[in-house]
Amino acid sequence: MRTNILITGASSGLGAEMARQFAAKGHHLALTARRLERLEALREEILAAHPDIEVVVYQLDVNDHDQVFATVTQAIGDLGGLDRVIVNAGLGKGGRIGTGKFHANKETAETNFIAAMAQCEAAMEHFYERKAGHLVVISSVSAMRGMPSSMAAYAATKAGIAHLAEGIRMDLVGRSGLDITVTTIYPGYIASEMNEKVEQEQKLMVDTETGVRAMVKAIDKEVDNAAVPAWPWLPLGQVLKHAPRGIARKLI
Numbered sequence: 001m002r003t004n005i006l007i008t009g010a011s012s013g014l015g016a017e018m019a020r021q022f023a024a025k026g027h028h029l030a031l032t033a034r035r036l037e038r039l040e041a042l043r044e045e046i047l048a049a050h051p052d053i054e055v056v057v058y059q060l061d062v063n064d065h066d067q068v069f070a071t072v073t074q075a076i077g078d079l080g081g082l083d084r085v086i087v088n089a090g091l092g093k094g095g096r097i098g099t100g101k102f103h104a105n106k107e108t109a110e111t112n113f114i115a116a117m118a119q120c121e122a123a124m125e126h127f128y129e130r131k132a133g134h135l136v137v138i139s140s141v142s143a144m145r146g147m148p149s150s151m152a153a154y155a156a157t158k159a160g161i162a163h164l165a166e167g168i169r170m171d172l173v174g175r176s177g178l179d180i181t182v183t184t185i186y187p188g189y190i191a192s193e194m195n196e197k198v199e200q201e202q203k204l205m206v207d208t209e210t211g212v213r214a215m216v217k218a219i220d221k222e223v224d225n226a227a228v229p230a231w232p233w234l235p236l237g238q239v240l241k242h243a244p245r246g247i248a249r250k251l252i
């Protein structure tokens with residue numbers, strides 16, 4: 001069966017690698033990001049390896065909410081519907097609250113939460129209409145606990161979209177005739193442009209291909225929630241969530 005997947009933030013890191021791995025499984029792709037030339041190069045690379053699939057690319061700044069709706073509508077038209085939407089676009093700018101970094105924190109909050117909500121809205125409108133679909137949101141293990149310093153706003157946005165996804169799942173309870181699922185992915189440290197300069201994370205970091213393989217496996221299973229890679233992030237996430245604050249602070 002033909003499966004059409006839209007991925008936001010597909011110009012680098014996890015989004016680009018998800019595109020490669022889903023293409024290798026024969027899925028058709030709609031890829032979005034601001035850097036159109038990156039998307040075009042990725043489309044060429046993917047089509048050279050998998051000439052039988054369809055790949056469409058769209059320049060999209062997810063903070064332009066009207067454009068989010070227009071792009072999702074265009075992808076639905078171009079591919080003949082969407083089976084899965086992966087809300088992946090995000091950024092990790094920020095500074096400790098109270099140190100004058102409001103604008104960086106605000107940019108992260110707008111991109112990772114408000115714009116993600118626009119993407120969820122556009123995807124769910126389509127899924128409700130066709131009574132089927134799979135919404136995937138890319139949260140983070142940092143959503144497990146309030147995080148200090150430059151991670152504070154970022155972690156709050158990632159907790160926010162995880163709760164948003166659970167809210168959407170709540171809406172689906174008891175509604176018969178709908179084949180709609182919602183998956184929240186909580187990645188640990190996976191190599192990407194976002195974290196290539198962050199030294200303290202290197203010990204637990206996995207390469208992009210390995211990390212994304214774990215993401216793709218969990219997405220294809222359509223589980224509600226998955227910390228990836230499961231080792232060490234599933235237990236570590238629980239420790240972060242429940243440990244006394246002083247201990248959790250030492251872990252971060």
Ligand SMILES: NC(=O)c1ccc[n+]([C@@H]2O[C@H](COP(=O)([O-])OP(=O)(O)OC[C@H]3O[C@@H](n4cnc5c(N)ncnc54)[C@H](OP(=O)(O)O)[C@@H]3O)[C@@H](O)[C@H]2O)c1
Binds near residue numbers: 009195
């Ligand atoms: N890597 C990790 O260890 C890790 C861990 C937990 C969660 N995550 C999450 O995984 C997702 C992907 O991040 P990544 O690690 O792959 O980082 P990345 O390599 O920096 O990729 C971020 C992607 O988001 C896009 N993006 C950022 N702002 C955007 C905007 N305003 N409009 C449209 N697209 C935008 C970027 O595309 P353009 O710049 O071309 O627009 C890029 O494709 C993020 O949500 C991140 O929070 C990553």
